[in-house]
Amino acid sequence: MKLPFRGAVDCDIHPAAPPMSALLPYMKEYWRDQLHNRHIDRFGFTMTSNNPLLPIHGRPDWKPKGGVPGSDMAMLLSQALDAFGTDYAICNIIHGAVALFNGDMASSILGAFNDWVAKELLPTDRRLRGSIVVSLQDPKLAVAEIERLAGNPDFVQILLPSLGEMPIGRRIYWPVFEAAARAGLPVCLHAGGLYRQAPMGNGWPSYFVEDYVTQSTGFEGALVSLLAEGVFQKFPDLTFVLAETGATWLPPFLWRQDKMWLGVRTELPWIDRIPREIICERVRLTLQPFDAPSDPTLVGRVLDHFGTDEILLFSTDYPHWHFDGEDVIPDGFSPELIRKIAIDNPYATYRRIQKPHIATPAASELSA
Amino acid sequence: MNQDLLERTSARPAATRAYIVDCDVHITARSAADLYPWLPARWRQHVEAIGPHVRGGLYNQEPHPRMMARGMRADAYPEEGGPPGCSLPLLQKQHLDPNGIAFGMLIALGRGIFEERNQHFAEALSTAINDWQAERWVDQDRRLVAAIIVPQEDAEFAAAEIERRAPDARFKQILLSPKAQEPLGRKRYWPIYAAAERAGLPVAFHPAAMGGGHPSAGAGWPTYYLEEHNTFGTIMQGVLTSMIFEGVFERFPNLKVVSVEGGFTWAPSLSWRMDKHWSRLRTEVPHVPKPPSEYLRRNVWFTTQPMEETRKQAQLRDVIDWLGWDRLMFSSDYPHWDFDDPRYAFKIQLSDEERRKVFSGNAKELYGLP
Numbered sequence: 001m002k003l004p005f006r007g008a009v010d011c012d013i014h015p016a017a018p019p020m021s022a023l024l025p026y027m028k029e030y031w032r033d034q035l036h037n038r039h040i041d042r043f044g045f046t047m048t049s050n051n052p053l054l055p056i057h058g059r060p061d062w063k064p065k066g067g068v069p070g071s072d073m074a075m076l077l078s079q080a081l082d083a084f085g086t087d088y089a090i091c092n093i094i095h096g097a098v099a100l101f102n103g104d105m106a107s108s109i110l111g112a113f114n115d116w117v118a119k120e121l122l123p124t125d126r127r128l129r130g131s132i133v134v135s136l137q138d139p140k141l142a143v144a145e146i147e148r149l150a151g152n153p154d155f156v157q158i159l160l161p162s163l164g165e166m167p168i169g170r171r172i173y174w175p176v177f178e179a180a181a182r183a184g185l186p187v188c189l190h191a192g193g194l195y196r197q198a199p200m201g202n203g204w205p206s207y208f209v210e211d212y213v214t215q216s217t218g219f220e221g222a223l224v225s226l227l228a229e230g231v232f233q234k235f236p237d238l239t240f241v242l243a244e245t246g247a248t249w250l251p252p253f254l255w256r257q258d259k260m261w262l263g264v265r266t267e268l269p270w271i272d273r274i275p276r277e278i279i280c281e282r283v284r285l286t287l288q289p290f291d292a293p294s295d296p297t298l299v300g301r302v303l304d305h306f307g308t309d310e311i312l313l314f315s316t317d318y319p320h321w322h323f324d325g326e327d328v329i330p331d332g333f334s335p336e337l338i339r340k341i342a343i344d345n346p347y348a349t350y351r352r353i354q355k356p357h358i359a360t361p362a363a364s365e366l367s368a
Numbered sequence: 369m370n371q372d373l374l375e376r377t378s379a380r381p382a383a384t385r386a387y388i389v390d391c392d393v394h395i396t397a398r399s400a401a402d403l404y405p406w407l408p409a410r411w412r413q414h415v416e417a418i419g420p421h422v423r424g425g426l427y428n429q430e431p432h433p434r435m436m437a438r439g440m441r442a443d444a445y446p447e448e449g450g451p452p453g454c455s456l457p458l459l460q461k462q463h464l465d466p467n468g469i470a471f472g473m474l475i476a477l478g479r480g481i482f483e484e485r486n487q488h489f490a491e492a493l494s495t496a497i498n499d500w501q502a503e504r505w506v507d508q509d510r511r512l513v514a515a516i517i518v519p520q521e522d523a524e525f526a527a528a529e530i531e532r533r534a535p536d537a538r539f540k541q542i543l544l545s546p547k548a549q550e551p552l553g554r555k556r557y558w559p560i561y562a563a564a565e566r567a568g569l570p571v572a573f574h575p576a577a578m579g580g581g582h583p584s585a586g587a588g589w590p591t592y593y594l595e596e597h598n599t600f601g602t603i604m605q606g607v608l609t610s611m612i613f614e615g616v617f618e619r620f621p622n623l624k625v626v627s628v629e630g631g632f633t634w635a636p637s638l639s640w641r642m643d644k645h646w647s648r649l650r651t652e653v654p655h656v657p658k659p660p661s662e663y664l665r666r667n668v669w670f671t672t673q674p675m676e677e678t679r680k681q682a683q684l685r686d687v688i689d690w691l692g693w694d695r696l697m698f699s700s701d702y703p704h705w706d707f708d709d710p711r712y713a714f715k716i717q718l719s720d721e722e723r724r725k726v727f728s729g730n731a732k733e734l735y736g737l738p
Contacts, residue, residue: 054648054649055648055649055651056645056648056649162587163586163587163588164587164588165588166587166588166589167585167587167588167589167590167591167595168587169591170591193586196588197582197583197586197588198582198583198586199586200551200586200602200603200605200606200609201547201582201583201584201585201586201599201602201603201606202546202547202548202550202551202552202603202606202607202610203548203549203550203551203581203582204550204551205551205606205609205610205613206551206553206554206610206613206614207613207649207652207653208649208652209613209645209646209649209652209653210551210609210610210613212641212645212649213609213613213638213641213642213645214586214602214605214606214609215586216637216641217585217586217602217605217606218585218586218587220585220598220601220602221585221586221587221588221590221595221598221599221602222587224590224594224595224598225587225590225591225595227594228590228591228592228594228595229591229592246637246641246644248636248637248640248641249634249637249638249641251633251678251679251683252631252633252634252637252676252687253598253634254679255633255676255677255678255679255683256598256601256631256633256676257594257598258677258679259674259676259677260594260597260598260674261594263435263705263706264435264593264594264597266435267435267592267593267594268592268594276679289644289645291637291640291641291644292640293640293643298690301683301686304680304683305678305679305683305686307679307680321648322644
């Protein structure tokens, strides 16, 4: 179904990454020379997990005539924001420089990229908000980048790929979480990976479709890592957003963690209460691609399995192809829940985003 | 959780009326020497002079150490010594007799054959284990049935071993590790599935190879046992995803797969996600003409232990209703620490018909038990 009101916050849209030529002016001379002489600037940094050729990555009517999906900003503003009456949209631009092994090179490119986002992309429309993209090859450089940009209120979160070098909860990454928490920025783990290892624990699958399906198992790994390592206790004010993961895998995951924790909690004495409570407070999931069948009765039962209306965040995942027309909300969502996921939950998650002063309708008005 | 169950059991009402098929009973050799009667001299010498060479950092214990008693029920260590699962009398006394087990499917994980890098050694061990479990266990107690252990990396050998054992009624399925060198739908493993389908024997996957040559999660190697344990479920999802999208169930439509100790509440969500992404990406997999959920519901069975516990009881029923009450089979995982007692495994009320199916009927039908 369509959003029954205006004023939503879209928590996951994807403008295309800029060409390298747009970033060179933001880089130091040494890196400009390096990228030029080594012909690195002649190619983009397209991640295997974000292959723009795939049908899933560009809805047919959302593809510009020339260029990759998400590269035409006028089209994006009209299709991703105007069409849904969106007040704000968070730009999660996937930049493949995160997959470089050379941490200095990665941070130089991503620093220029973040500057480009701040100076050239976000100013094109007052509704756009950005994500600071960092490489974790050298966590110290990531911390410095977060500190450099934290003062810009247009950046509302830190963006990381969900599958990295090692599980995301490891202590080596804690300085990054500390910097994010200090700046009041949630950390968003977005579907996709560096492919430092196979995207599933069984080894390298043959097909893209397998990568997509098993992304959720990578998210399970990331989430159980954050839980087990004690990140939620160490950084009590930090929120994690899991983007583009699907959602129905979460209730079975929580059931399993609750039971396992009861059995093995002496291994993890810092986990001070049942995992479900911790995760429902501290973790948010974006809506699309919503992975339940279209039967509204079944959707209603799955929503009951979550046991909370605070965990989902509205997203279109523009320009990816998960729904047709403007039917972004799965049938079976109640008007009250739609209001929670589209307005209340995003504003509670992203404190940097100021609600416009125009009154949004009350839930009672939405049933009409 | 790991209390002296033996003592507690004596205080309980007898459960002798029960008729239960337990799809996951672990046995292990007391030591490699137990296998010597079936191991050629060349490999007996290898056991003593060389030993295991596995795909993992430790070969005599887990790199994610278990929480208690090495992952075993503390009361399951035989008085005469040896590891839990090495004593038939104790298995009978602790589990088969008091719990009314009519049939117990042996899952002999021991000796690390799934992780062994020396394929010739793995093959010799698997043959010996198969002879050992038939003669020392199945022949000694008519309630026991066995799974053919095969090292999956040499599919040609595995298929030959399956063919050799298939006429032997003591064997009712084939056992593989869900964590192989490659995802298990890949063509290198198809000779195993061809042999299984030909023999009419289900293929069971039970978490086994801890190393496996690659991290157990797409996110990387876990730190803690809590995390490693979660991979039992995610790796099973990977097995089914791989088998379905490689077209295994198109090529072998009568192949039956059993997911043992991998959980099952994730299966509806996995099915929906597979269908959703398949609908967008089917040009990539034209060899998969049906929605993936159809293969999962047609070709896959699940065992219960460790029993899933939902937040509300009705939610477990939602999951099983979707999967089908004919797809779930009771398992205890004796003698492991998280053993499920058949009397208390289900916290929801089951109808007589549901109870019969889950605790015996489904397994009897699948394995052709009398």
